[in-house]
Amino acid sequence: MRTGAAERLEPAQELIKVEGLNKTYVSRSKSFVALKEIDLSIPGNQFLSILGPSGCGKSTLLRILAGLEEATGGLAAVDGEEIVGPGADRGMVFQGYTLFPWLTVRQNIEYGPKLKGLPIFERRRISDHYLKLIRLERFANAFPKELSGGMKQRVAIARALANNPKVLLMDEPFGALDAQTKLEMQEMLLNVWVEEKTTVVFITHDIDEAIFLSQRVLVMGANPGRIIGDFVVNLPEGRTQEIKEDPDFLQLKRTLASMLKH
Numbered sequence: 001m002r003t004g005a006a007e008r009l010e011p012a013q014e015l016i017k018v019e020g021l022n023k024t025y026v027s028r029s030k031s032f033v034a035l036k037e038i039d040l041s042i043p044g045n046q047f048l049s050i051l052g053p054s055g056c057g058k059s060t061l062l063r064i065l066a067g068l069e070e071a072t073g074g075l076a077a078v079d080g081e082e083i084v085g086p087g088a089d090r091g092m093v094f095q096g097y098t099l100f101p102w103l104t105v106r107q108n109i110e111y112g113p114k115l116k117g118l119p120i121f122e123r124r125r126i127s128d129h130y131l132k133l134i135r136l137e138r139f140a141n142a143f144p145k146e147l148s149g150g151m152k153q154r155v156a157i158a159r160a161l162a163n164n165p166k167v168l169l170m171d172e173p174f175g176a177l178d179a180q181t182k183l184e185m186q187e188m189l190l191n192v193w194v195e196e197k198t199t200v201v202f203i204t205h206d207i208d209e210a211i212f213l214s215q216r217v218l219v220m221g222a223n224p225g226r227i228i229g230d231f232v233v234n235l236p237e238g239r240t241q242e243i244k245e246d247p248d249f250l251q252l253k254r255t256l257a258s259m260l261k262h
């Protein structure tokens, strides 16, 4: 159902390339190495999660990919183009709710397509598609303040996807939700990913969430921020919560937990 550039990617083709990436924050006389020599290749359509202790540079890496932060050295590129600033080819979803409060759910979703100058019938087609995907058709004309936290995050995901980005960058998007809503959101996101096959880079502190959602999990270490583990998740697609009892799931969970502990 996707109509843009992401559709043209062969599954194994590299979409995101990070090479020798460094980030040092300098404040007054102090400098702090947040990222050191990060090398990473992410193929198109992959769902990749990043786990790591607080302060290991996960958000910094994501913000560099989003073009919101400049690297101190090295390269970061999307689809062969070096990242020099934010762009519609990268959709962002954060923990905080970032919807426009003065726009309805439908208008929020249509915001990007409207900015691109798409005609009204096309915008309507896009918002209809995403309202259905996030199962909020009945709330098309509601304002964000009328929605629960989980519903707001669903709209934030739809709004990001409505731009047909090449990659969805998600920084702990479900971190503020209660446990039950979080599980529902994970299933919803997995369904969205299966339907749309968009590339996702997802930051979380939650090992279960990382394994449940992903095809691949990266582990970062701190001081300096670097990649210390890269795991393929060998679990079938079409996952439901029961998969969390699968021996392969539990084995990977133990491995990741022990890596994070050290």
Ligand SMILES: Nc1ncnc2c1ncn2[C@@H]1O[C@H](COP(=O)(O)OP(=O)(O)OP(=O)(O)O)[C@@H](O)[C@H]1O
Pocket: 025, 026, 027, 032, 034, 052, 053, 054, 055, 056, 057, 058, 059, 060, 061, 225
């Ligand atoms: N603007 C800044 N100036 C100075 N230091 C910064 C700045 N932004 C981040 N840092 C430092 O860089 C390190 C990495 O921060 P970052 O937010 O990327 O970590 P994180 O892994 O996402 O942490 P968390 O899981 O707690 O969100 C931290 O030690 C942080 O204090």
